[in-house]
Amino acid sequence: MRMFLTVRLTRTKFATSFIPFLIEDMSKRSLEALAVLAVIVGTSVLLQRVAVPATGQVPAGVGKAAGLKTPWGDADLQGIWSVELVVPLERPPGVTSEFYTEKEVAELDRERAQGSVFGNHVRAAPGSEADVNGAYNSVFTSQRPTGRRTAMIIDPPDGKIPPLTPEAQKRQATLREYERALMQNTVVCKDKLPGCEGNSYGAASPRREETPPYYLTTAVNRADGPEDRGLGERCMGGFLPQFRGGFTGIYIRVIQSPGTVNIVYDVGQGQGWNRIIPVTSARHLPSNIRQTSGDSRAHWEDNALVVDVANFSPKRDFQGSRENLHLIERWTRTGPDTLEIVYRIEDPTVWTKPWTVIQEFKRQSNEANRIYLEPRCHEGNFGLPGLLKGNRADDRAFAEGKGPNPATRCIAGCTSPEGRDSLSLR
Numbered sequence: 001m002r003m004f005l006t007v008r009l010t011r012t013k014f015a016t017s018f019i020p021f022l023i024e025d026m027s028k029r030s031l032e033a034l035a036v037l038a039v040i041v042g043t044s045v046l047l048q049r050v051a052v053p054a055t056g057q058v059p060a061g062v063g064k065a066a067g068l069k070t071p072w073g074d075a076d077l078q079g080i081w082s083v084e085l086v087v088p089l090e091r092p093p094g095v096t097s098e099f100y101t102e103k104e105v106a107e108l109d110r111e112r113a114q115g116s117v118f119g120n121h122v123r124a125a126p127g128s129e130a131d132v133n134g135a136y137n138s139v140f141t142s143q144r145p146t147g148r149r150t151a152m153i154i155d156p157p158d159g160k161i162p163p164l165t166p167e168a169q170k171r172q173a174t175l176r177e178y179e180r181a182l183m184q185n186t187v188v189c190k191d192k193l194p195g196c197e198g199n200s201y202g203a204a205s206p207r208r209e210e211t212p213p214y215y216l217t218t219a220v221n222r223a224d225g226p227e228d229r230g231l232g233e234r235c236m237g238g239f240l241p242q243f244r245g246g247f248t249g250i251y252i253r254v255i256q257s258p259g260t261v262n263i264v265y266d267v268g269q270g271q272g273w274n275r276i277i278p279v280t281s282a283r284h285l286p287s288n289i290r291q292t293s294g295d296s297r298a299h300w301e302d303n304a305l306v307v308d309v310a311n312f313s314p315k316r317d318f319q320g321s322r323e324n325l326h327l328i329e330r331w332t333r334t335g336p337d338t339l340e341i342v343y344r345i346e347d348p349t350v351w352t353k354p355w356t357v358i359q360e361f362k363r364q365s366n367e368a369n370r371i372y373l374e375p376r377c378h379e380g381n382f383g384l385p386g387l388l389k390g391n392r393a394d395d396r397a398f399a400e401g402k403g404p405n406p407a408t409r410c411i412a413g414c415t416s417p418e419g420r421d422s423l424s425l426r
Contacts, residue, residue, distance in 0.1 A: 090160050182407075221411055294311050
């Protein structure tokens with residue numbers, strides 16, 4: 001967790017080098033007056049230093065959130081905000097309460113400190129594909145403290161995503177069968193490792209030559225083109241709703257003007273984007289116009305910004321929902337340095353009922369932080385072309401009898417879950 005300390009120092013009129021000279025010529029009354037002045041000044045400096053909190057923001061409890069207004073009268077949501085605590089989207093198995101106790105939070109922090117986001121401190125067999133695939137350096141990942149909420153989902157009350165519709169279950173099974181077929185000739189299935197559930201080891205599947213049943217948003221065990229790789233690898237990981245932010249967290253900057261709210265998202269590995277929300281009574285764009293983060297239309301309800309988001313692209317996937325996803329967001333300033341967003345999520349083609357999520361942000365210092373406005377994802381710039389070239393070289397080597405069948409290599413879903421942080425990616 002980052003902590004920024006701001007200290008305000010006050011310079012008095014008297015330079016310390018002049019004090020001995022002044023003392024020699026002063027009467028007893030002057031000395032007494034100077035002593036009183038010194039106490040007052042010293043106390044003032046000390047109070048000013050103590051009063052400024054570690055975040056560099058207004059102390060909690062000073063002023064009311066309802067009184068924080070823009071010059072034109074809207075609730076003021078502006079600033080740099082981050083999700084500082086780890087809260088899983090769904091409530092973990094065996095947990096029944098809405099909040100952890102302080103003791104349970106401390107125990108989870110100790111447990112999570114033994115793991116890492118990728119489990120990359122636990123080595124697989126040296127030289128194995130799982131070992132190479134798990135070699136992501138943990139210096140780039142964030143280990144945030146555990147939050148007291150046991151789930152971001154607040155409705156249904158059990159903290160779980162509602163059941164899938166039969167239609168959604170069928171789509172999910174179809175895609176899973178395709179993904180598993182591309183893995184069946186790899187060591188993952190041969191050794192019955194995680195990632196081959198429901199499948200068995202065998203010869204390379206003829207399905208490797210098939211077009212995927214749906215547009216892929218996660219990588220499959222093939223690299224015939226960029227579309228075989230996940231959105232994150234293609235530097236296209238920024239989209240709504242943004243609950244996890246990958247393994248680096250979520251940082252947003254809110255900028256307001258009359259009639260518009262602008263939100264800069266900095267998430268994942270520099271896969272940020274700029275979202276412009278018009279505050280208007282105008283209708284959504286025509287239904288044939290689809291966007292990666294949907295089409296937003298907002299209005300104010302007292303101090304809450306209510307945003308209706310529709311027209312999502314079918315080339316994005318959120319828990320199985322694509323073009324029919326519908327979000328209603330409520331952005332509320334809950335304190336001088338706290339902000340919450342409550343999402344109502346619905347898609348009748350995917351879930352049997354709507355569900356609700358809460359996300360809580362902490363305000364960060366504008367002076368001590370910076371959000372970069374341009375995406376900075378280098379995997380897509382360098383790593384992806386290199387991966388595709390390497391696989392074309394493997395194809396040629398196999399065709400010439402100089403290398404193994406590329407179908408035996410694991411290039412997606414090969415890492416072991418051992419040693420992973422129990423909450424970081426839930």
